[in-house]
Amino acid sequence: MKKIDSDTLLTLYESAFYVRTVEQIIADNYSKGLIRCPTHLSIGQEMVPALVSHFNNNNDLAVSTHRAHGHYLAKGGSLPLFFDELHGLKSGCSAGNGGSMHLNDKKVGFIGSTAIVANTIPVGVGLAQSLKIDGSNNFVYIFLGDGATEEGVFYESLHYAKLYSLPCLFIIENNEFSVYTPIQLRHSNELKDKVNGFGIQYVFNDNHNYRSLYGDFLKAIEYLRNGNGPFVFEVMTHRHREHCGPNYDDELGYREKEFLDKWESMDILDIFMKDMLLEGIKQVKISNSQNKIIERVTKAFEDSQNLANQIIPDPT
Amino acid sequence: MSLLVTQAINQALDEVLLSKDRSVCIGLGINDPKRIFNTTQNLVEKYGNTRVIEPPTSENALTGIAFGLCLRGYSVCLTHQRLDFSLLSFDQIINTISKWKFMFGEEKQELSCLIRMIVGRGWGQGPTHSQSYHSFLSSLPGLKVLYPFDSDSAYHSVKYGMNSGNPTVLIEHRWLHNSIGDLDKKTSKNKYISSLIKLAAGTSITIFTYGYMVPEAIKATEILKEYNISVDLFVAVDLSDFDLSPLLESLNKTNNITLIECYTLKCSIVNDISTKIITDKKTRLGIDSFNILALEQGHESTSFSKTKTRYNSYIEIVENTLRQLNKEQIYLKKSYYHDIPGEWFKGPF
Ligand SMILES: Cc1ncc(C[n+]2csc(CCOP(=O)(O)OP(=O)(O)O)c2C)c(N)n1
Numbered sequence: 001m002k003k004i005d006s007d008t009l010l011t012l013y014e015s016a017f018y019v020r021t022v023e024q025i026i027a028d029n030y031s032k033g034l035i036r037c038p039t040h041l042s043i044g045q046e047m048v049p050a051l052v053s054h055f056n057n058n059n060d061l062a063v064s065t066h067r068a069h070g071h072y073l074a075k076g077g078s079l080p081l082f083f084d085e086l087h088g089l090k091s092g093c094s095a096g097n098g099g100s101m102h103l104n105d106k107k108v109g110f111i112g113s114t115a116i117v118a119n120t121i122p123v124g125v126g127l128a129q130s131l132k133i134d135g136s137n138n139f140v141y142i143f144l145g146d147g148a149t150e151e152g153v154f155y156e157s158l159h160y161a162k163l164y165s166l167p168c169l170f171i172i173e174n175n176e177f178s179v180y181t182p183i184q185l186r187h188s189n190e191l192k193d194k195v196n197g198f199g200i201q202y203v204f205n206d207n208h209n210y211r212s213l214y215g216d217f218l219k220a221i222e223y224l225r226n227g228n229g230p231f232v233f234e235v236m237t238h239r240h241r242e243h244c245g246p247n248y249d250d251e252l253g254y255r256e257k258e259f260l261d262k263w264e265s266m267d268i269l270d271i272f273m274k275d276m277l278l279e280g281i282k283q284v285k286i287s288n289s290q291n292k293i294i295e296r297v298t299k300a301f302e303d304s305q306n307l308a309n310q311i312i313p314d315p316t
Numbered sequence: 317m318s319l320l321v322t323q324a325i326n327q328a329l330d331e332v333l334l335s336k337d338r339s340v341c342i343g344l345g346i347n348d349p350k351r352i353f354n355t356t357q358n359l360v361e362k363y364g365n366t367r368v369i370e371p372p373t374s375e376n377a378l379t380g381i382a383f384g385l386c387l388r389g390y391s392v393c394l395t396h397q398r399l400d401f402s403l404l405s406f407d408q409i410i411n412t413i414s415k416w417k418f419m420f421g422e423e424k425q426e427l428s429c430l431i432r433m434i435v436g437r438g439w440g441q442g443p444t445h446s447q448s449y450h451s452f453l454s455s456l457p458g459l460k461v462l463y464p465f466d467s468d469s470a471y472h473s474v475k476y477g478m479n480s481g482n483p484t485v486l487i488e489h490r491w492l493h494n495s496i497g498d499l500d501k502k503t504s505k506n507k508y509i510s511s512l513i514k515l516a517a518g519t520s521i522t523i524f525t526y527g528y529m530v531p532e533a534i535k536a537t538e539i540l541k542e543y544n545i546s547v548d549l550f551v552a553v554d555l556s557d558f559d560l561s562p563l564l565e566s567l568n569k570t571n572n573i574t575l576i577e578c579y580t581l582k583c584s585i586v587n588d589i590s591t592k593i594i595t596d597k598k599t600r601l602g603i604d605s606f607n608i609l610a611l612e613q614g615h616e617s618t619s620f621s622k623t624k625t626r627y628n629s630y631i632e633i634v635e636n637t638l639r640q641l642n643k644e645q646i647y648l649k650k651s652y653y654h655d656i657p658g659e660w661f662k663g664p665f
Contacts, residue, residue, distance in 0.1 A: 036655055037440025037618040038664035088440060088619035099440045099618030115444040116400060117373050150372035151404070178373060180348035186372045244664050252349040311621045313652075 343395030430477030442618030518546025
C-alpha cells in the first residue's frame with residue numbers, strides 16, 4: 001500500500017473536516033427556517049470527498065445526486081454560492097432555483113447534481129464521451145448511492161461506457177440504506193459481480209480504509225487518463241443523520257444499534273485524527289487548521305444567512 | 317365518519333387487500349417507518365410482504381411488473397412518493413398500460429392497475445419534486461386520471477382504481493393529505509366518474525376547479541357569500557372524462573366564469589374546457605366575463621422569494637372574482653409563509 005506522507009494526511013483531514021463543518025453549520029441552523037428546501041447532509045460520508053479533493057483537477061468533471069454537498073465542495077465548488085443556493089437566494093450557484101439538491105459550479109468542473117435517483121449517471125457518461133472525442137485525458141466522476149444502482153439507467157450507462165471505453169469513474173457510496181430501507185431487502189447479489197459482468201474494473205472499499213482507497217485512486221486515475229475505459233469504486237460508508245434533514249432519526253429503529261456503533265467507531269474524522277497524531281503531526285497544527293476552516297465556513301454562512309434574513313424574517 | 321385523506325386512502329387499500337386475495341400493493345417506502353405519509357399504515361402487518369411489497373428503486377420496471385400482475389388478474393396499486401419519480405416509468409405507462417387493451421383488441425379486459433402519484437409543493441420542492449403532469453396524462457386514451465380533493469373522493473378513487481378494470485392514475489396532492497373530511501361509503505361508487513360535482517349553488521359566477529384548489533375555492537365561495545356574491549361551484553375528480561353540460565348550463569345563467577387550474581396553463585385541463593366553452597356558440601355569445609387562474613408557465617424554483625407568487629389561494633380567487641364582477645376589492649391578509657400548508661407541515665417533503 002502506498003505510504004501517505006504527513007502533509008497529505010493533513011490535507012485529507014482538512015478536506016473532510018471542511019465538509020463536516022459546512023454540514024454541521026447547516027444542521028445547526030436548519031431549524032431557524034431560513035434554509036427552506038429538502039437538504040441531504042453528507043455527515044459521516046466525508047472520506048470520498050476528502051480523496052476527491054486531494055486528486056482534484058478542475059478539468060476533470062463531476063455529476064452527482066441529491067446528496068451532493070460533499071462532492072461539490074470536494075471539487076472546489078464556491079462556498080458562498082453554495083450557501084446562497086441553500087438559502088434560495090438569486091446569488092446562489094443555481095440562481096436559487098435548485099436548492100440543496102441541484103448544485104453546480106462549472107468553473108471547477110462540477111457540472112450538476114440532481115434529485116431524481118440515477119438521473120445524472122448517463123449525463124456523466126455523455127460528458128465523458130465528449131472528453132474522449134475531444135482527445136482530452138480528463139475524466140468524469142459519477143457519484144451515486146447504492147439505491148441508484150437499482151435503476152435500469154445505471155446498467156445502460158455502464159454498458160455504454162464500457163462499449164466506448166469512456167473515462168468515467170463511477171463512485172458508489174454505499175451507506176447500506178435507501179431512505180429507511182436496508183440493502184438486504186433490495187439487493188440479492190453483490191454489485192461487484194454485476195460490474196464485473198460488464199468487464200469493468202471494480203474496487204471495493206470497506207471500514208473507511210482511506211489508505212487503500214488512496215492507492216485505488218492513483219491506479220484508477222492513471223487508467224482513466226490513459227483512455228482504458230470506465231472504473232467503478234464501491235465505497236462502504238455511513239450517514240450519521242436522517243436521510244433528509246438536520247436531525248438524527250435513530251429513535252425510529254430502522255438501523256440496528258450494533259450497526260450504528262460500528263460506524264460510530266469508524267468515523268472518518270476520528271480515523272484521520274488518530275493517524276495524524278501517530279504520524280507526529282502536532283495538535284496545535286491541527287487546531288490551527290480547524291480554526292481556519294471554522295472561521296471561513298462561519299463567515300460565509302453568516303454572510304449568506306444575513307442576506308436570507310432580509311428576505312425571510314425570523315419566524316420567532 | 318371523519319378521516320384524514322391519508323387515512324381514507326389507507327382504509328380503501330386495506331379493504332381491497334382484505335376482500336381480494338389477488339391484490340398487491342407496491343411502492344418505495346410502503347413498509348418503512350413513515351409508510352408513505354401514513355397511507356400504508358398496518359398493511360404489511362395484516363397482509364404480509366408478499367402482497368405489500370417494498371421494492372428496489374426501479375420505477376420503469378416496477379410499472380411493467382405491476383401491469384404484468386394485472387394481466388394475470390391481480391389488482392395492483394403502485395405508489396410513487398412524487399409524481400416526478402414516476403416520470404421514469406412513462407414508457408410503461410404510455411407505451412404499455414394505456415394502450416394494451418386497444419393494441420390487442422381486447423377492450424373488455426379487466427386491468428385494475430392503480431398508480432398513485434403524489435404531487436409535492438412548498439418547502440423548496442423545486443424543479444424535481446413538484447411537477448404535475450396530470451393534464452397530459454388525462455389526454456391518454458385508455459388511462460383514467462383521478463384527482464381527489466378530499467377524503468371521500470380519495471377513498472372512492474382508490475376503490476375505483478383497484479376494482480374497475482381500468483388502468484388508473486391517482487393524483488394525490490401532498491397538501492391535501494392532512495385535510496379532514498367525512499367518508500360516505502354508501503354513495504354510488506362511481507359518483508366521481510365521468511361527471512362534474514356541484515359543491516355550491518349560486519347565480520353571480522360559475523367557477524370550475526379540481527384537486528388542491530377545491531378547498532381554496534370552497535373557502536373563497538364562503539367569503540364571497542358575505543359580499544352577496546354567490547358562486548355556482550363545479551369540481552372534477554375524473555380528469556379524463558367529464559360531461560361539461562352542467563357547467564355550460566350554469567354559465568348560460570351566470571354569464572361569468574372562472575376556470576382554476578392546478579398547474580401551468582399550457583396544454584392543461586382548463587385550456588381544454590376553455591376550448592369546449594368557446595366552441596359552444598350559445599354559451600360563447602352570452603359570456604360577460606371569462607377568467608383563468610393558473611400557475612405561471614415555467615419550472616418551479618426552490619427559492620422562497622422566487623415562489624412567493626407562484627401558487628393561487630382563496631385570496632386570489634376572491635380578488636379575481638371581485639375584479640371580474642367590477643366590485644370593490646376587500647383586504648384579505650396573506651400568510652407570510654406561502655410555502656407551507658399549515659403548522660402541521662414541517663418539511664422537508
Ligand atoms: C427516481 C426516484 N425514485 C425515488 C426517489 C426518492 N428517493 C430519494 S433519495 C432515495 C434513496 C436513494 O438512495 P441512495 O441512492 O443509496 O442514496 P443515499 O440517499 O443513500 O445517499 C430515494 C428512493 C427519487 N428521488 N427519485
